Amino acid sequence: xxxxxxxxxxxILFRFAAGALAISLLLTGCLVGAPKYTSAPPDFEEGLKAxxxxxxxxxxxxxxxxxxxxxxxxxxxxxxxLWMVDRRDEALYWLNKAARYGNIHARDTLSxxxxxxxxxxxxGRHPTQLQREASDKFVVAVVVGVxxxxxxYYASKAGRPNYNFGSNLLHNTPRMLLTPTTGKTSAGSSxxxxxxxxxxxxxxxxxxxxERYTGTSDSFGNVTLRPALQPGGDTYQGTLDSFxxxxxxxxxxxxxxxxxx
Amino acid sequence: MQYIFRxxxxxxxxxxxxxxxxxxxxxxxxxxxxxWGSTNRKIVADKGSRTLPVSxxxxxxxxxxxxTSLGFEQILETSTSMVFKARSPNPFSEExxxxxxxxxxxxxxxxxxxxxxxxxxxFIVLSSTDTNTILNVWFESGTPxxxxxxxxxxxxxxxxxxxxxxxxxENPPPEAVRRGADKVWQSILDxx
Numbered sequence: 001x002x003x004x005x006x007x008x009x010x011x012i013l014f015r016f017a018a019g020a021l022a023i024s025l026l027l028t029g030c031l032v033g034a035p036k037y038t039s040a041p042p043d044f045e046e047g048l049k050a051x052x053x054x055x056x057x058x059x060x061x062x063x064x065x066x067x068x069x070x071x072x073x074x075x076x077x078x079x080x081x082l083w084m085v086d087r088r089d090e091a092l093y094w095l096n097k098a099a100r101y102g103n104i105h106a107r108d109t110l111s112x113x114x115x116x117x118x119x120x121x122x123x124g125r126h127p128t129q130l131q132r133e134a135s136d137k138f139v140v141a142v143v144v145g146v147x148x149x150x151x152x153y154y155a156s157k158a159g160r161p162n163y164n165f166g167s168n169l170l171h172n173t174p175r176m177l178l179t180p181t182t183g184k185t186s187a188g189s190s191x192x193x194x195x196x197x198x199x200x201x202x203x204x205x206x207x208x209x210x211e212r213y214t215g216t217s218d219s220f221g222n223v224t225l226r227p228a229l230q231p232g233g234d235t236y237q238g239t240l241d242s243f244x245x246x247x248x249x250x251x252x253x254x255x256x257x258x259x260x261x
Numbered sequence: 262m263q264y265i266f267r268x269x270x271x272x273x274x275x276x277x278x279x280x281x282x283x284x285x286x287x288x289x290x291x292x293x294x295x296x297w298g299s300t301n302r303k304i305v306a307d308k309g310s311r312t313l314p315v316s317x318x319x320x321x322x323x324x325x326x327x328x329t330s331l332g333f334e335q336i337l338e339t340s341t342s343m344v345f346k347a348r349s350p351n352p353f354s355e356e357x358x359x360x361x362x363x364x365x366x367x368x369x370x371x372x373x374x375x376x377x378x379x380x381x382x383x384f385i386v387l388s389s390t391d392t393n394t395i396l397n398v399w400f401e402s403g404t405p406x407x408x409x410x411x412x413x414x415x416x417x418x419x420x421x422x423x424x425x426x427x428x429x430x431e432n433p434p435p436e437a438v439r440r441g442a443d444k445v446w447q448s449i450l451d452x453x
Contacts, residue, residue, distance in 0.1 A: 037363050057364045064367035068379035078371070089300045090368075090435065097375065127281070127378035 037061040047077060056085045067094070070126025072103035079106065101126060176204040176225075176248075178217065178240075178260045203228065206256060223248060223258065281377035287427055289376035289385065293369055294430030301414070301438045308442040310411045315453060317341075317400050320408040324398050327449035328352075333396060342399040346417070350389040352396075352444050353437070362387045365434040387434065393417040394433070396445070412445065414438055 037057050040046065047062030059081040066074030079094035092115060098106035102123035110117045203214045204225060213236065215225035221240035225248060227233035236256055238248035244260030313320045324343060325335060332351035337344035350358030366387050373382040398412040416431050418424070433441075 036367070060364060061367055064371040067371035068367075068374040068382055070374070070379070075371075078368070087435070089303060093296060093372075126374070127285075127376065128374055128380070131378045131380070 042066050044071075044074065044077075047074070051077060051081055051084070054084065056081055067097075068128065070101070070128045072098045072101035072106070075101060076103045076106040076109070079109075097122075176206050176213065176256050176258045178202050178204040178223065178244075178258050202260075204258065208256075217260070221246065281381040283426055285377045286381070286385075289373035289382070290427060290430055292376065293372050293385075294432050296372070297430065297432040297435055300435040301432055304435055304438050304442065305413045308439065308446075309413055310409060311446060312403060312407055312409045313449075313453065314407055316405060317402050317408045319453070320400055320410055323449050323452045324410060326452035328396060328398070328445065330452070331445065331448055333394075341401070342397070345396040345398070347394050347396075348390075348419075349392045349394055349416075351394055352441050352448075355389070357440070358389050358437075361434065361437050361440065362389065365436050369434065391419055393419060394441075410449070412442075414441060 038061060042062045042065030044062065044066060047059050047066070050056075050059035050062065060078060063074040063078035063081060067078055075094050075098035079091045079098060081091075082088075082094060083091035092110075092113075095106045095110050095115075096118055099110055100118050100120060100122040102120040107117050107120075200217050201214070202217045202223070202225075203212065205212055212228040213225040214228045215223065215236075217223045217240070221242075223236075223238055223240060223246065225236045234250035234252065234254070236248035236250050238246050238258070240246035240258065240260055246258050248256050248258055313323070315323065321338075321343065328345050329335070331347070333345035333347040335343060336346045353361065369387065370379075370382040370385055373385045377385075393416070395415045395417050396412055397415070398410060401409040401411070403409055414433060416433055418429055418431070422429050422431060
């Protein structure tokens with residue numbers, strides 16, 4: 001059923017993704033296709049040069065494009081360019097905007113023109129800048145998320161999970177760190193019918209008593225441990241959960257908490 | 262694979278829609294329209310009136326001839342006023358309108374960017390095909406041989422002002438009003 005649903009969803013997702021891509025291409029195509037005054041990228045110095053040459057269309061192009069990015073100096077210079085061609089109301093609009101975004105030249109110019117100087121209440125609050133900050137955070141979150149996902153994927157593929165939750169360390173029960181013993185993995189257990197069962201030789205140190213245990217752990221989490229130095233000592237048995245934690249008990253009912261490394 | 266599609270789709274949708282809300286878009290359009298409206302009123306107060314050395318009848322005849330030569334058609338006439346209408350970009354030619362658009366559009370978008378950011382502001386464009394230009398002309402008699410003519414411009418959206426949930430502006434860019442006023446007067450004077 002789940003597989004059937006997954007297959008039926010695919011064409012919808014295909015169409016959805018294709019539609020979204022088509023819209024984005026259409027919109028970005030419109031942007032690319034819209035003719036501009038010059039194909040040169042906006043540049044502050046080029047704008048100043050155009051302003052010096054009294055080339056209003058070119059200067060306004062550079063400064064307007066930079067003003068879109070929230071550049072207060074470009075807003076000020078756009079105001080100057082508009083003033084140069086006697087478009088005073090529009091010039092004052094941009095000088096006011098530049099002053100509100102914190103440009104001191106605009107504040108000075110407005111003051112010298114006898115205009116009211118607005119408070120610099122928009123410093124660092126241009127939507128383009130705010131969107132860029134949000135976008136940066138989003139990219140960082142995506143990268144971190146992808147890295148975490150990849151790490152968890154490979155950790156799950158590597159056999160036993162390797163989580164180490166701090167809360168377990170607070171448990172009062174004696175704790176044992178269980179470590180697979182390198183090079184001693186054997187396949188095929190004789191005491192079950194599961195032919196795919198894989199047993200791993202493990203050893204553990206009781207962090208409470210310092211006693212060392214050895215034994216086996218199978219791929220279903222069943223663990224059996226005996227004291228390494230006392231072959232006739234109490235055997236501990238139990239099952240670990242999918243995170244590699246569990247409690248083992250001996251015949252007397254004594255418990256030992258296990259955390260698999 | 263479907264996770265990849267979901268991821269790509271999410272990125273595309275965030276890119277397209279995550280930048281600005283409809284409210285921000287509307288406030289951008291409102292600010293542009295209100296600022297242009299107030300600026301245009303000053304321009305029209307300065308450039309929209311002239312005293313012509315002719316009677317009112319001759320003045321009306323010159324206005325009709327001058328304005329219709331720019332592509333307008335008369336839609337209303339009273340004893341002291343006339344209303345003309347033309348599909349944009351009239352009274353400009355396509356080339357003249359393009360010269361205005363290419364300079365004014367980035368400035369308009371920079372105004373919009375204060376509400377919606379630089380990326381989304383690029384989608385706000387000056388349309389030359391979806392509007393009619395309305396020219397209102399009214400006359401005042403001075404002496405028997407002088408008449409003062411006044412006019413102003415307005416935009417009319419062919420498919421309505423409200424589109425895609427947004428209320429579009431009804432004021433043309435101030436530079437278009439300046440140049441339009443000069444062009445209309447020149448055409449009227451040529452027909453006196």
